[in-house]
Amino acid sequence: xxxxxxxxxxxxxxxxxxxxxxxxxxxxxxxxxxxVVGLASASLDSSTFLHxxxxxxxxxxxxxxxxxxxxxxxDDDEDKEAISMLRKRVLKRxxxxxxxxxxxxxxxxxxSTCDSATVKYTDFLMATALGKxxxxxxxxxxxxxxxxxxxxxxxxxxxxxxxxxxxYVSKGxxxxxxxxxKTNPYEKWIDSLSSDIFEETASTIEDLLDKLSISLTGxxxxxxxxxxxxxxxxxxxxxxxxxxxxxxxxVPVVSQVPVESHLKVFCDFDMTCxxxxxxxxxxxxxxxxxxKAYLNESETQPSQATASxxxxxxxxxxxxxxxxxxxxxxxxxxxxxxxxxx
Numbered sequence: 001x002x003x004x005x006x007x008x009x010x011x012x013x014x015x016x017x018x019x020x021x022x023x024x025x026x027x028x029x030x031x032x033x034x035x036v037v038g039l040a041s042a043s044l045d046s047s048t049f050l051h052x053x054x055x056x057x058x059x060x061x062x063x064x065x066x067x068x069x070x071x072x073x074x075d076d077d078e079d080k081e082a083i084s085m086l087r088k089r090v091l092k093r094x095x096x097x098x099x100x101x102x103x104x105x106x107x108x109x110x111x112s113t114c115d116s117a118t119v120k121y122t123d124f125l126m127a128t129a130l131g132k133x134x135x136x137x138x139x140x141x142x143x144x145x146x147x148x149x150x151x152x153x154x155x156x157x158x159x160x161x162x163x164x165x166x167x168y169v170s171k172g173x174x175x176x177x178x179x180x181x182k183t184n185p186y187e188k189w190i191d192s193l194s195s196d197i198f199e200e201t202a203s204t205i206e207d208l209l210d211k212l213s214i215s216l217t218g219x220x221x222x223x224x225x226x227x228x229x230x231x232x233x234x235x236x237x238x239x240x241x242x243x244x245x246x247x248x249x250x251v252p253v254v255s256q257v258p259v260e261s262h263l264k265v266f267c268d269f270d271m272t273c274x275x276x277x278x279x280x281x282x283x284x285x286x287x288x289x290x291x292k293a294y295l296n297e298s299e300t301q302p303s304q305a306t307a308s309x310x311x312x313x314x315x316x317x318x319x320x321x322x323x324x325x326x327x328x329x330x331x332x333x334x335x336x337x338x339x340x341x342x
Contacts, residue, residue, distance in 0.1 A: 015221070016160050016206035017214045019228045026236065027048040030169055035242040040173045045245050046106065049186060052242050053101060054112035057094065059162075062122040064154050066129040073152035074212075075145040082208055083152075089191045089201060104188040117238040121162075124234055127160040128227060135223050150220060153212035157224045160209050163202040163300040171192040208303075234295075279321075283314045 030036055035052070038044030067087035074080045091335035093100075101108045114122075127133075131151055177184055184190070192198065213224055287310045 003026050014206065014210035015224065016164075016209045016228075019157075019225060020164055022225075023229055023232055026232065027168060030165065030236055030239050031172055033240050033242075034244040035239055036169055036173065038099065038244065039184075039186050039190065040176060042186065044186065046185070048243055050106060050109060050243065051115075053106075053110055053189070055115065055118045055238075056097060057112070058114045058118050058122055060090050060097075063087075063159065064094070066159060067131045070152045070155040073148040073155070075077050075149055076211075079152070079208060079211065080202060086201065086204060100157075100192075104192075105185060112230040115241075117234070117241045121231070121238060124230065125155075125158050129155045133227070135219075135222060135226070146215070149212055150216060153209060153216060153220075153224060154227055156205055156209040156212065157227040158231045160202075160205045161228050163198075163205055165232065165235050166193050167199055167202045170198075210327060211215045211314050235337075280318065283318070287311060287314065 035044065035048065038048070067083055067090065071080050071083040071087065074083055093299075098108055133151075133154055136150075136154075170190050173190050174194045177187065179191070185221055209224075213221060216224065290310060
């Protein structure tokens with residue numbers, strides 16, 4: 001298996017595509033999460049996969065309600081019909097969920113709970129669809145066609161990146177699977193997300209967002225961008241926190257990565273890649289261990305540095321390390337000169 005491919009999304013000038021291109025660099029993170037690497041390498045534990053798809057029901061329920069509200073907000077009959085069709089697809093997916101999973105070769109657990117990352121996204125989506133949008137003050141009752149159109153656009157901006165991200169990730173995985181082998185147990189699920197039907201759904205949402213955004217002001221378009229970005233970040237968080245119970249495969253970064261993306265992968269001092277800096281935790285553990293050792297020693301032993309002294313020393317070292325690390329990154333990453341297309 002080669003490295004994961006980066007599937008380019010053509011920029012046709014629409015609002016949705018421009019937003020995707022603007023934030024696409026952040027999606028690189030998804031391609032190298034243990035969950036996606038496990039899917040691509042067929043090494044993902046089945047319990048992790050089942051946990052992930054068990055969350056679909058909560059996403060689909062939120063999508064259904066959001067589409068219902070967006071359809072009511074839409075002023076144009078064609079827009080209403082398109083949103084209604086999207087909702088019907090969601091409801092059909094909900095009713096067929098267990099059969100689909102069986103077709104993929106798995107069995108959903110009888111009971112599931114909505115995890116925190118799922119709650120964050122679904123709460124965000126429902127708040128947006130109900131008009132609870134930061135930077136906006138909707139009246140108690142949304143009545144004017146302009147208010148309704150604006151809220152429909154906001155709602156779709158909270159859905160569009162979710163669909164596009166899964167299409168992007170699945171196509172990236174699909175591109176490196178050997179078609180003759182058929183040995184990846186998750187291939188049918190990957191096929192469903194990289195299918196023409198899924199792409200059509202993602203494109204329909206983006207087309208609707210483009211159309212509904214035409215009449216918005218500059219300030220309102222900024223809100224659309226913020227909602228889109230927040231939705232994307234929440235989906236990336238959902239992918240990144242999937243429970244992994246086995247070691248992850250190492251994925252080489254190969255020549256298919258577009259040169260203009262300036263992709264850089266940084267690793268920690270111990271050659272690991274992590275979402276957060278684990279050094280403070282390790283330092284705290286060392287300080288606590290030192291304190292316990294000191295308390296257990298006899299009073300005849302020479303005095304040792306106190307925990308506060310050690311913490312102060314660590315703080316000084318940490319600040320110096322962060323400063324030099326940031327300077328190192330600045331030297332490595334090329335400076336942007338002017339505007340350029342990704």
